[in-house]
Amino acid sequence: MADLPDNGLWLGRVWRADLGGPGVITLRAGRVLDITSRAAPTVRDICEMEDPAAYLRRAEGEDLCAWADLEAAPVGDLSQTHLLAPCDLQAVKACGVTFARSMVERVIEEQAAGDPAKAEAIRARVGAAIGDSLRNVRAGSEEAARVKAALIREGLWSQYLEVGIGPDAEVFSKAQVLSSVGHGADVGLHPISAWNNPEPEVVLAVSSKGRILGACLGNDVNLRDVEGRSALLLSKAKDNNASCAIGPMIRLFDEGFTLDDVRAAELDMVVTGEDGYVLHGHSSMKEISRDPEDLVAQTIGRHHQYPDGLMLFLGTLFAPTEDRDVPGEGFTHKIGDVVEISAPGLGTLRNRVRLSTDCAPWTFGVRSLMGYLAGRGLL
Incomplete structure (x- = not known):
């Protein structure tokens, strides 16, 4: 189950089997409403409004089905109405590379050249040198620049560390x-x-x-x-x-x-x-x-x-x-x-x-x- 909270303002898309194409939907009291209209034929159009939340609250639509029924519908079968990406x-x-721990794993991938059999040994070596020391370093800061210089001296600098703690994401x-x-x-x-x-x-x-x-x-x-x-x-x-x-x-x-x-x-x-x-x-x-x-x-x-x-x-x-x-x-x-x-x-x-x-x-x-x-x- 998708477990969507009832108090949320939800915006998404559904494949309309009866129409042969997508519809813009929202949820109200567990029901799926198709709110596709000339004013907003796409999700993009709602997102470009001055107040998308206010529009979503007041938009009228066609009651399609219960959310539970839509969620249970087989996805990919164009003969049945089903959920699409929103x-x-x-x-x-x-x-x-926006998190320190995953950043270290990217360094390991690079050092292993995509070979999982080599990764464990490299993980131990890189982990010993880096560990979680980068966890609290703010990307692009002077402290990050000092860490970069230290890693270069150790021969451990990587393109992944550059985007992880350097100025550019x-x-x-x-x-x-x-x-x-x-x-x-x-x-x-x-x-x-x-x-x-x-x-x-x-x-x-x-x-x-x-x-x-x-x-x-x-x-x-x-x-x-x-x-x-x-x-x-x-x-x-x-x-x-x-x-x-x-x-x-x-x-x-x-x-x-x-x-x-x-x-x-x-x-x-x-x-x-x-x-x-x-x-x-x-x-x-x-x-x-x-x-x-x-x-x-x-x-x-x-x-x-x-x-x-x-x-x-x-x-x-x-x-x-x-x-x-x-x-x-x-x-x-x-x-x-x-x-x-x-x-x-x-x-x-x-x-x-x-x-x-x-x-x-x-x-x-x-x-x-x-x-x-x-x-x-x-x-």
């Missing part, structure tokens, strides 16, 4: 517009990867003016071996069919849910394998090295515009080192794993792991959306 025309961006393109999958969908691993993991994250909804409007959950599916071979393979490691999950719905900020709640968010994750294997993970936003407002400011501004707004993954503290099968090789996914990411106030995002080549292909792009909305007389 964003549409927004760019999907992600911040990397890592911000990359995670997924193409309309390619993200939602709650209940399959997430995809590129077939070339043999060392990979989920990344539980908070995802911000940001307007074209840089206003942070709300948040939801995300799984930034990560191929550790691919990125570990070369940082220039980041796009191949991050952007594949069904490799980006966002949901269940965007919770808009109001008097009961603010950016401070995001800053204090505690994310829990459970990975359950078909073989009975269970992995528990956690990510605490309190340990992030850069404030969410700083990450947004580094992403959008006079230096870079996003006319349709963006969804911004904030990074994760979670970096699995627990052995799953082979001693010393840590965790990697198996096909059929179920990943559940949850946080109080944001609900639960649940997805099953498959190969990207076996997930439903992405076929409904921007041209399809525009044609569909025009056909309904909404443009």
